[in-house]
Structures are given as structure tokens and as C-alpha cells.
Amino acid sequence: MIYFDNSATTKIDPAVLATYDQVAQNIWGNPSSLHKMGDRAYQLLTSSRKQIASLLGAKQDEIFFTSGGTESNNTAIKGTAIQKREFGKHIITSSVEHASVANAFNALENLGYRVTRLPVDKEGRVNVNDLRNALDTDTTLVSIMGVNNEIGTIQPIEAISDLLTNYPTIQFHVDNVQALGKNIWPRVFTPRVDLSSLSAHKFHAPRGIGILYKKEGKMLSPLHDGGGQEKGLRSGTENLPAIAAMAKAMRLVLTDEADKANHEAAIKRKIVDYLQDKPGIKIFSPVSDDFTPHILCFALEGIRGETLVHTLEEHDIYTSTTSACASTKTDEASTLVSMHVDDKIATSAIRLSFDESNTIEEADEFIAVFDKIYQHFAKINHLGE
Template identity: 70%
Template sequence: MIYFDNSATTQVYPEALDTFNKVTKEIWGNPSSLHKLGDRSHQLLEASRKQIANLLGVKPYEIFFTSSGSESDNWAIKGTAQAKREFGNHIITTSIEHAAVTNTVKALEKQGFRVTMLPVDKNGFINPEDLKNALDRETILVSIMGVNNEIGSIQPIQEVSEILEEYPNVTFHVDNVQALGKNIWDKVFTPRVDLMSLSAHKFHAPRGTGIMYKKTGKMVDPLIDGGGQEKGLRSSTENLAGIAATAKAMRLYLENEEKNAQREASVKNRIVDYLKDKPGIQIFSPVSENFVPSILCFGLEGIRGETLVHTLEAKDIFTSTTSACSSRSEVESGTLNSMKVRDDIATGAIRLSFDPSNTIEQADRFIAEFDKVYKHFAEINHLK
């Protein structure tokens, strides 16, 4: 089996699974309980928080646990909007965000908030000048992803941060779900970032745990009310086993980060070298310092993406259409549409997403199997 769908989810590390199982069996007290079982759980909760904070270079009290990256995005955006509504009602985001951001701002728009979606160029990047022009006295929040989940473009977070230095009252949120562990952290997480979202199952932890970084002093209303966990900002009994496993997985994932990124790049480069001169193929994730090495999105003229995914699946090669989150709902690629890619190419796009466990041998097998598919459809569609 070749698994090239790591941006959708990753296989749980055995060590992280061991931690999850051990905590579930042995440290099952409620962290809010006052007895010794609760105290033991509370200590593990805070130790996990501290480890994650240290790995990210922030303070432990700036780390909050959620159920997913989507919840973290929702909380960051809705929580900021509600907390700052008396100061303004304008939100700025981009046209290529993950649905967890796009649908959240659309929901707020129905509640009377004004939303500006920044366009992208033909390569999938926003222009920081567009942000400058969009900012006004009513702007309370800017939400821009660090790495696009469909094509892997690294957005200019550093330039955005510099612009927002002149607007200290505007909250800056970054969805970094696809950015962790790609050896680009200094590009996507700056001191100006106020809120930041992560998802544990993207870095080999079990599903069901998300992280939100909240800079000290930033205003965010709770999304979930209840017993007052997470400093009263995110009620619900903590998923202790998932949180401990997340801390373990993050530590393992960030070990040898530069070397791991190079391994992913070697796999991507091999496949791009094969694809780049093929008629009828358009590559949306070129080999470039402005794109992560872990994502390769390309379109093949004359075939739908889901057909190509299932054809490869029959060869035990697992890929996805441009976003696994929208594949089953038959939502077309928001990113490629925003890039004004021709419909016949956009609908034929698939995404390969790599992990350090992927190999050159797997890349070569993919090429061998895909070449058969390509030649078949090239003949049908008279591609030359």
C-alpha cells in the first residue's frame, strides 16, 4: 500500500497510541476532581500543556485544548467576533481558506458582520497590498491560513504581520493545521500572531484533539459553556488520553524536522520531474520555497479527480481530490476556482500529500502506475 493522503489524516504513531491506551487505563480520573485520582490527571494535563508550549515556543497558559482543528478555527473566529463586537464588525480572510474558516465567517455574515475575502493570484497567493487596502476602522479580525491545504502554498504571514503591526487592535488568527513540522515555522508563526489553530491527527496523534494558541491578553469569548475547564474559556471534561498522546506525537513529529522535510521534498521532486512535461497536466504545487514539500496538487485534462482517485486506489495507491474534507460532499476546489483554473482542469485535480515515511521507491511505483492511466486518457483526449 502507498498512502499519499497525509494532509487528510496521518497514521497514529505506535508510541502515541501506547500513551493513549496507558492513560485511558491508568490515569482515568477527571482532572477537575479534588481527590488524588483527579490530581494525578490534572498533573498530566498540565505536563502535556507545558510540553506542547515548549515545542511551539510559547507559554503554557497560552495553550488551550479543543476537539479538532475545525473547533479551534471556529472558536478563534466566532469567539473574537463576539468578544469585540462593540469595537467593530469587519472581518478579513481569504478566498482559499479551509471550510472551517470560510463557513464560519459566512455564518457570522448572516449575523450582521461584514466580511472581506482577499483574492489570490494565479499561483494561489494573496497580495499583502490587498490586505492594506481592506483594513478600516471597523476591522476587528484578520484570519489567514499559513499553508493552503489544497495546493500547499505558504501564505505571506510575515508580510501580513508587518502590516498588522500598525493595527495593534486587530486580532490576527492563523490556521496552521497544515504547517507544523514542515520546516517553515518561522514563516507562518510570528510574534504578531494572536490566535493559531492546530489539529493533532495531522501529526500522527489520535483524532479528537485540537489546539488553540491564544496570546496573553487577547479577547475571545467561549464557544462552549459549562463547567469552566480551560480557564473558563472552553468547557468540557478534557480528553486527557488524547491530549497526552498529542504531546507525545508532537515531540516525535518535530524531531529531525529539517531532515523529514527533505525526505518529503525528494518524493515530491521525483513525481514533479515526471509530470512537468506531460501534455494535459497542470501542476499547481511546484517545487519552490513558497510551497511546502508535503503537498503536490495537479490536474489531468479529460478525467474527473474522483475517477483518478478510485483508479489509483485499485492499484493500492491512496490519494484524494483537492480536499478530503469536501470530497464526499462533492464541493469543487475553492482554491483552484479562486486561482481561476479552467473548469476542465480543476475538476480533474488530485492531491498527493507526503510524510517522512514515504519513499522514493513509492514515488517510482506511483509514476509507473499513473503513467498507464495517463497514456490511456492521453490517447482518448488526443493530448500531444
């Protein structure tokens, strides 16, 4: 079995699962309880938060636990819009965001907020000058993803940060769900970033747990009212086993990070070298410093993406269409459409996504299997004639 769908979710690390089980069985008190068991849970919660903050280059009080990337994104976006609505109702994002960001902006637009969606170039990247021209006195929020989840584009977060230095009252949110552990963190988590989202199941931790970084002093309106956990920003009893496991997973994924990223890049390069001269193949994720090492999106002209995904699955190779969160919906190629890729090619795209557990041998096997598929469809579609 070859699993090339790590951007959708990763397999939980056995050591991380062991941490989860140990905490679930032995430290099961409520961190808010006053007794000894509660205090033990609270101490683990605090130490996990401290470890995560240190690994991310943040302060302990800037780390808030959520249920995952979707909740973190919604809390950052809607929480800012509500908190700052008396100062302005203009908010800015890109046209290629993950559904949890795009739909949060859609919901706010339906409530009367004015939304600017920045276009992207042929590589799926926003232009900082477009952002500069979009800013006005009513702007309260800019939300731009660090890494595109469909084709792996690294957005110009550093240049955007430089621009927004002159606009200190605008809160800057970066969806970094696809960025952790790819040896690019300083490029997508600058000192100007006010809010940043992470999802644990993208780096070998359990599902249902995530992080919202909120810079000290920045204000958000909570989306949940309750017992006041997470300093009132995210009420609800903390998922302590998952939090401790996430801290463990983050430490592991960031160990030898550069070596792991280089390994993923080698796998990507191997497959790209095979694909790049094939008639009818369009590559959207080149080997480049402007793209992450772990995502490779390409299209085989004349065959729909879901057909190719299922054909590969018959050979025990697991991939996805452009975004697993939208792979069963009609908007599955939203980034490519925003890049003005022809619909027939955009709907033929699939995404391979790697992690450190994948191997060059798996890349070789993928190439061998795909080549037979390619030759079959090349004859049907008369490619190269």
C-alpha cells in the same frame, strides 16, 4: 499499499498510541476532581500543556485544548467577532480558506458582520496590499491560513504580520493545521500572530483533539458554556489520553524536522520531475520555497479528479481530490476556482500529500502506475497531438 493522503489524516504513531492506551488505562481520573486520582490527572494535563507550549515557542497559559482544527478555528473566529463586536463588525479572510474557516465567516456574515474575502494570485497567494486596502476602523479580525490545504501554498504571514504591527487592536488568526512539522514554523507563527489552530490527527496523533494558541492578554468569547475548563474558554472534561498522546506526537514529529521535510520534498520532486513535461498535465504545487514540501496538486486534463482517485485506488494507491473535507461535495476545487483555473481543469485536480514514512520507492511505484493510466487517457483525449 501506498498512502499519499496524509493531509487528510495521518496514521497514528505506535508510540503515540501506546501513550494513549497507558493514560486511558492508568490515569483515568477527572483533572477537576479534588482527590488523589484527580490530582494525578491534573498534573499530567499540566505537563502535557507545558511540553506543547515549549515545542511551539509559546507560554503554557497560551495553549488551549479543543476537539480539533474545526473547533479551534471556530473558537478563534467567532470568539473574536463576538468579543469585539462593540468595537467593529468588519472581519477579513481569504478566498481560499479551509471550510471550517470559510463557513465560520459565512455564519457571521449571516448575523450582520461585514466580511472581506481577499482574492489570490495564480499560485493561490493573497496580496498584502489588498489586505492593506481592506483594513478600516471597524476591522477587528484578520484570519489567513498559514498553508493552503489543497495546493500547499505558504501564505505571506510574515509580511501580513509586519503590516498588522501598526494595527494592534486587530486580532490576527492563522489556521496552521497543515504547517506543523514542515520546517516552516517561524514563517507562519510570528510574534504578531494572536491565535493559531492545530489538529492532532495531522501529525500522527489521535483524532478528536487539537490546540488553539491564544496569545496572552487576547480576549475571546467562549462558544461553550459549562464547567469552566480551559480557563472558561472551552468547557468540558479534558480528553486527557488524547492530550498526552498529542504531546508525544508533537515531540516526535518535530524531532529531525528539517530532515523529514527534505525527505518529503525529495518525494515530491521525483514525481514533479516526471509530470512536468507531460502534455495535458497541469501542476499547481511546484517545487518551490513558496510551497510546502508535502503537498502536490495536479490535474490530468480530460479526466475528473474523483475518477483518477478511484483508478489509483484500484492499484492500492490512496490519494484525494483537492480537499478531503470537501471531496464528496460540488465545491471540491474552491482554491483552484479562486485562482481562476478553468472549471474543466479544476475538477480534474487530485492531491498527493506525503509524510516522513513515505519512500522514494513509493514515488517510483506511483510513477509506474500513473504512467499506464496517463498513456491510456492520453490516447482517448488525443493529448500531445
